[in-house]
Structures are given as C-alpha cells and as structure tokens.
Amino acid sequence: MTTTPRDYLVRATALDERVRAFAINATGVVRELQRRHDTHPAVTAALGRTAMGALLLSAATLKEEEQVLTIDVRGDGPVRRILATANGRGLVGNPHAHAESRNGKLNVGGVVGTEGYLAVTRDLGMRETYRGMVELVSGEIGEDLAYYMAKSEQTPSAVGIGVFVLPDLSVEAAGGYLVQLLPGLSDDEIGAIEQRIAALPHPTALLREGATPEQILERIFPEGFTFGDSQPVSFHCPCSRERFESAIVSLGPDEVRRIIEEEEQPFTEVVCHFCNQAYHFSPDQMNAILDAAR
Structure with a gap:
C-alpha cells in the first residue's frame, strides 16, 4: 500500500x-x-x-x-x-x-x-x-x-x-x-x-x-x-448540509414545490461540484426548511 x-x-x-x-x-x-x-x-x-x-x-x-x-x-x-x-x-x-x-x-x-x-x-x-x-x-x-x-x-x-x-x-x-x-x-x-x-x-x-x-x-x-x-496543505471543501439548506431557501417556495413534484426518487439529491459530496433531502425536510425560513 x-x-x-x-x-x-x-x-x-x-x-x-x-x-x-x-x-x-x-x-x-x-x-x-x-x-x-x-x-x-x-x-x-x-x-x-x-x-x-x-x-x-x-x-x-x-x-x-x-x-x-x-x-x-x-x-x-x-x-x-x-x-x-x-x-x-x-x-x-x-x-x-x-x-x-x-x-x-x-x-x-x-x-x-x-x-x-x-x-x-x-x-x-x-x-x-x-x-x-x-x-x-x-x-x-x-x-x-x-x-x-x-x-x-x-x-x-x-x-x-x-x-x-x-x-x-x-x-x-x-x-x-x-x-x-x-x-x-x-x-x-x-x-x-x-x-x-x-x-x-x-x-x-x-x-x-x-x-x-x-x-x-x-x-x-x-x-x-x-x-x-x-x-x-490539505484538501478542504467548505460545503455543508447547512449551506445547501440556505440554497434551497433561496430558490423560493414555488421552485421547491416544483422540484418536489417532479422528483421521481424519494429524495432530492444535491451534489457539490468541488468535492462530489452528495446531500439528500426528503420532501418533508425541504418543506421544513422552507417553513423554518418564514
């Protein structure tokens, strides 16, 4: 090795x-x-x-x-x-x-x-x-x-x-x-x-x-x-679940509802292009994120 x-x-x-x-x-x-x-x-x-x-x-x-x-x-x-x-x-x-x-x-x-x-x-x-x-x-x-x-x-x-x-x-x-x-x-x-x-x-x-x-x-x-x-020196990507939650909020309620309705999987996957880390959000989680932001 x-x-x-x-x-x-x-x-x-x-x-x-x-x-x-x-x-x-x-x-x-x-x-x-x-x-x-x-x-x-x-x-x-x-x-x-x-x-x-x-x-x-x-x-x-x-x-x-x-x-x-x-x-x-x-x-x-x-x-x-x-x-x-x-x-x-x-x-x-x-x-x-x-x-x-x-x-x-x-x-x-x-x-x-x-x-x-x-x-x-x-x-x-x-x-x-x-x-x-x-x-x-x-x-x-x-x-x-x-x-x-x-x-x-x-x-x-x-x-x-x-x-x-x-x-x-x-x-x-x-x-x-x-x-x-x-x-x-x-x-x-x-x-x-x-x-x-x-x-x-x-x-x-x-x-x-x-x-x-x-x-x-x-x-x-x-x-x-x-x-x-x-x-x-080291590899470091500052992405996090919290950052993507903020991104979901920025989309607005109408766009988030559209994503939920069109998603064929039981969750929506968001991937960071810099590190390829995937974050999964269920419809309930996405709605909860929007509710918390109101």
Missing part, C-alpha cells in the same frame, strides 16, 4: 531577500482530487498542477488567511475547464478527457488546449475582487502560471510543478516550486539561478526519490537560503 507523505509548503528567501521561493509537496491533496473526481491521468495532472499553482500563488501573493485565491483555466482542449482554489479543492469540465502521450509523458497541454486563458482571482475579503487574466501559452499550466506572473504581476518567476500518475490511475507524487526574481539581481545572479533550475530534475522525480520541499530549494540555492516558515 502506498503511504501518503506529509503535505506542506515552505517559504524562503535567498540572495539578501532579492529572491523569494516556495516549494510544496501536495501528493495527498492531488490524490484526494483524483479520488473525488475520478479523473483520468492527463486530467489528474492538469487539475493537480492547477491546484498546486493556486496554493503556491496564494502563499506568494496573499497576506491574510481569510483571503481566497482562485485559478480558472479555460482552453480549447477536451477537459474544457479547470477551476482550483487555494484550499486544495478543484473541479474539471470533463474528468475523463484524454490526449495521446507526448514523448512518453502525460499530455497535459493536449487535454487543456493551447487556445484560451488563465485567470487568477483574489478575494481580499472586501466588496470587490481583483482578477488578472492572460492567454494560454502552452496549456501545461506551469508555463502559463509563469507567464501570468511576468505579465500580470510584473514579477519574473520560474514555476515547476508536476504530478506522477501510476497505471492504476492513482497519484504517486505531486509537488513543485515557485521562484520569484525581485529587483536588484545582477545578470550573473539571474543566469546562475536559471541554469540551476534548467538542470533540476523534474519535481516528481525528486519527490519520488524522497526529497522534501526544503531539499528541492537546496538544489536551486546551493549557496544557501533563509527559511521562512512552513504550513500544512
């Missing part, structure tokens, strides 16, 4: 805080996403990369825990849409999408597509949200996120994220890194970082060898870095 490693994200700085770096092991998160959505391999990799991208970007750009970051990818590939939030949850338009492998590797760009956009939305807990959007570069997610950071955030960044899927569709490893280059770096310093990142094995190769997020950063910054902190 495959054991689940500890899922967590680390923050660090290097070169007198002129570089910010983040690394993550999210194997358990992506396993849970695959299980809940029954995704096929290339879609598992696409969804997993997007979810990890949301976690890394959230760590890099948000300051408060109550602030929420969402990545929305819409391409012309068969998966159609990928949506992920920085609490490890996500959804896909077509979980069973497929694209022929490329050079023996999962063809993430093939299921996502190369025409479309990647949007990042930040809910800062205020009345308005902030949204940035860029066209897709490759559909491989990591390159698209790096392009977003450079164009929308004006922060040159390197993003390396990956998911290793076994033949039985389960996830063996998922993780990666985000490196942000801040003002003040010399061309030589930038070149040295770029060379080390280019020579770095794929993130999942490192994780499968047992490397930790800290050890991934050590490969990128052999001269040393300053460790910031670490935080656990």
Whole structure:
C-alpha cells in the first residue's frame, strides 16, 4: 500500500531577500482530487498542477488567511475547464478527457488546449475582487502560471510543478516550486539561478526519490537560503448540509414545490461540484426548511 507523505509548503528567501521561493509537496491533496473526481491521468495532472499553482500563488501573493485565491483555466482542449482554489479543492469540465502521450509523458497541454486563458482571482475579503487574466501559452499550466506572473504581476518567476500518475490511475507524487526574481539581481545572479533550475530534475522525480520541499530549494540555492516558515496543505471543501439548506431557501417556495413534484426518487439529491459530496433531502425536510425560513 502506498503511504501518503506529509503535505506542506515552505517559504524562503535567498540572495539578501532579492529572491523569494516556495516549494510544496501536495501528493495527498492531488490524490484526494483524483479520488473525488475520478479523473483520468492527463486530467489528474492538469487539475493537480492547477491546484498546486493556486496554493503556491496564494502563499506568494496573499497576506491574510481569510483571503481566497482562485485559478480558472479555460482552453480549447477536451477537459474544457479547470477551476482550483487555494484550499486544495478543484473541479474539471470533463474528468475523463484524454490526449495521446507526448514523448512518453502525460499530455497535459493536449487535454487543456493551447487556445484560451488563465485567470487568477483574489478575494481580499472586501466588496470587490481583483482578477488578472492572460492567454494560454502552452496549456501545461506551469508555463502559463509563469507567464501570468511576468505579465500580470510584473514579477519574473520560474514555476515547476508536476504530478506522477501510476497505471492504476492513482497519484504517486505531486509537488513543485515557485521562484520569484525581485529587483536588484545582477545578470550573473539571474543566469546562475536559471541554469540551476534548467538542470533540476523534474519535481516528481525528486519527490519520488524522497526529497522534501526544503531539499528541492537546496538544489536551486546551493549557496544557501533563509527559511521562512512552513504550513500544512490539505484538501478542504467548505460545503455543508447547512449551506445547501440556505440554497434551497433561496430558490423560493414555488421552485421547491416544483422540484418536489417532479422528483421521481424519494429524495432530492444535491451534489457539490468541488468535492462530489452528495446531500439528500426528503420532501418533508425541504418543506421544513422552507417553513423554518418564514
């Protein structure tokens, strides 16, 4: 039986805080996403990369825990849409999408597509949200996120994220890194970082060898870095029966009665698209919910 490693994200700085770096092991998160959505391999990799991208970007750009970051990818590939939030949850338009492998590797760009956009939305807990959007570069997610950071955030960044899927569709490893280059770096310093990142094995190769997020950063910054902190990451969906009860109330009495009359089953099933958790409401329960709201 495959054991689940500890899922967590680390923050660090290097070169007198002129570089910010983040690394993550999210194997358990992506396993849970695959299980809940029954995704096929290339879609598992696409969804997993997007979810990890949301976690890394959230760590890099948000300051408060109550602030929420969402990545929305819409391409012309068969998966159609990928949506992920920085609490490890996500959804896909077509979980069973497929694209022929490329050079023996999962063809993430093939299921996502190369025409479309990647949007990042930040809910800062205020009345308005902030949204940035860029066209897709490759559909491989990591390159698209790096392009977003450079164009929308004006922060040159390197993003390396990956998911290793076994033949039985389960996830063996998922993780990666985000490196942000801040003002003040010399061309030589930038070149040295770029060379080390280019020579770095794929993130999942490192994780499968047992490397930790800290050890991934050590490969990128052999001269040393300053460790910031670490935080656990996990799949979390805030849906609940109470939230769906509120949704039933919002439909209004006439619509609820229509649903009850047309329902062929002894209950109405409501499913959360993010986690596929099903909630069942009998006609008596739905009527009671409406009565309590009056």
